[in-house]
Amino acid sequence: MSQKIQADGTIKFFITIIGLVVIAIVLRELSSIFIPLVIAIFLFFVFSPFNNWLDNKKVPMLFVTLIDLAIIFGLLYGVGRIVVDSFLQFSEGLPVYGEKLSNMVKATSASWGLTDPFFTDFSFEHLIAKLNLENIAGGIFSSTVSLLGSVLFVLFFFLFVLSGNETIYNAIKHRYVYKKLTPELAKAKEEIDNTDSTIDEQNILDEFHQQRQLRDQQLETTFKKITEQIQRYIIAKVGVNLIAGIITTIVLSIIGVDFPIVWGLFVFLFNFIPTIGSAIALVFPVLFSLVQFDSVGTMILVLALMAGIQTLAFNVAEPMILGKRLNLNPLLILLSVLVWGYIWGIVGMLLSVPLTAIIKIIISNSTSPNMKFFEHLMSQEKDNVCNYYISLAFYLSLRQRSYIYTIYCSLNKISILVFFFALI
Template identity: 25%
Template sequence: MPLPSDARTFFLGGLFALGALAALYVASSIILPVVLALVLNLLLQPAVRLLARLHVPRAVGALLTVFLVIGALAGLVAALSVPAANWAERLPEGIPRLEAHLEVMKGPIQALQSIIQQAEQATDAPGRGSIVSVRRDLGITGALFAGTRSALDGLFTTILVLYFLLVAGDIFLRRIVEILPTFSNKRQAVDISQQVQEDISAYLLTITAMNAAVGAATAAAMYLCGLGDPLLWGATAFLLNFIPILGPLFGVGIFVLVGMLSFDSLWWALLPPAIYLGIHLVEGETLTPMLLARRFTLNPVLIILSLVFWFWMWGVLGAILAVPMLAILKIVCDRLRPLKALGHFLEGE
């Protein structure tokens, strides 16, 4: 594996990486929808090709595929809005039950609060005047309006870019092949493109299928536990499982809270998160690694760092896109001689 021997290569590469990351952060409102559209294009491109083999025009096939995705999202939101609103209404009624379950934690929490207050009093300098700051607050309505508008803008950009990517097909690959100077360069470009499409499509399809199985198992388990609204909890498990490690941990916290709000007995309240954790362990430690081991062997430490970093950069969507982007980087590095050392560094056991 060739390693750069010139120190200037490291410095210039580091400066380029920092500049690229700064641009990704500053222009996230534009770049994030484009990256999401590129990943969805890898997932949906096989469906468009299948429709093309059935003599459906590419533009019509892309439009049907996009409408199918939008319809599925709209149906999911419509189906989950009612049970989510019901749980929001039940939240004030369940607070006394939650306080009763947390009574055992009252003593340590009070002790921690007293320690924090003593530390704050010790750090306050005597005679220091208080500083009064005036901050203009737009209120909850303004914050929700701004967040909704930003989300709708990003969704519209993603759908628009995704449609034209599906219609374009392999046009960018053909243009790259036409301008490359040698036959070996052309073959390498085609090889990288095909490998990225095959591996990422297989990864996304496998993960989506396994997450759907986790959602179905969670919905059935919550129904048998008497928690109610199994569709809501199945959809929650399905969506959270797209974020490796961190998503299931957050899901355990959600089911702990929901169990405490729903059941009087503490042991019965801990049953839903225990079942959800067991389902995730079976899926995450046995089934999914067995299906993806031949295609993806990424370093788990780098996966965690990638999740944390892209969540800080782009939020929840960044955490969802972290592993596909890391896998694409490894595939490209493995097939470019100057970057093979980096590809080897990204590889797991």
């Protein structure tokens, strides 16, 4: 009997894995549709409290939609204007720093004894002239058109979700509440009709209504939690990036690095992309400081300070804040970035944490022991919980899934120790 149960569990496990792989392939192949749709749904949840407040004020839906669009376009215009102005300011001083770079490369090649004409006759202006500016301009134009098309696609989905959210909610409610309970009610009535039971039919109906109200409440709580988690993530992420960008601007201003606002903007924007963004935001200002000051010591100082700022902000503070606010394990956050990055690229990395938080909320509403197990894995558990499962695993002789939790908790502790010694 136990072997049969174990075999059934193994089959279900592999079926689940195959299903997840198929879902990942579909999401990746149809990313051009799913990415704008997911972003639009995120925007809906972000604007949901504000839209509910306007709805309570009896503001017509048309004006609510126009206000949301005005806010979105205003934010896009504001961010775009800051980015364009910053890079225009940077491009004005580019010839001066190009000449400094040329002199530095020539001096370095002479001191190192290099005879390659590329280094001995290096010229930044000639290097720019050799570039195919037409192809670059064409690439920029096509990228801009693609970006505008994606933005319009997102707005189209956003309008659809905004206008049809009640229909979608009622469909989910019908599937989750009524379709689940109606067969149970019909079965109970059939048993009463076919037997001489003295059970009062009204009691059955009262119990049915109680179950329906309970499921209604669970569904509303789920949507509320999803909204809160998305808002918490956005607030935390924007806050950490903004603080890191401001500190970077102040530090580089004190050192005397030109265009500190541009480099602070780099830190703010690129760190929305996990891992890769931090490297990009670090490399450019460090190389620029080398060209500006022609000093390796100053470059090392800028490198050390910026690396320290980004390490504290994005490797220490951000995982702690996001893990605490979203109740997600930091190790799970790293894995989610890798998985969603594989499926949707950079956009997947950007959306990885809130998507994982939403999945966790949905799993938490399940009564299945298997789903509860995964919920515990995804949560930011305390050490005493891990110790409890470790002890329980030994008592159960590592049966069923307890050994998985044991290995997980052990690896989690080891990763924390490795990170600690790496900092030392």
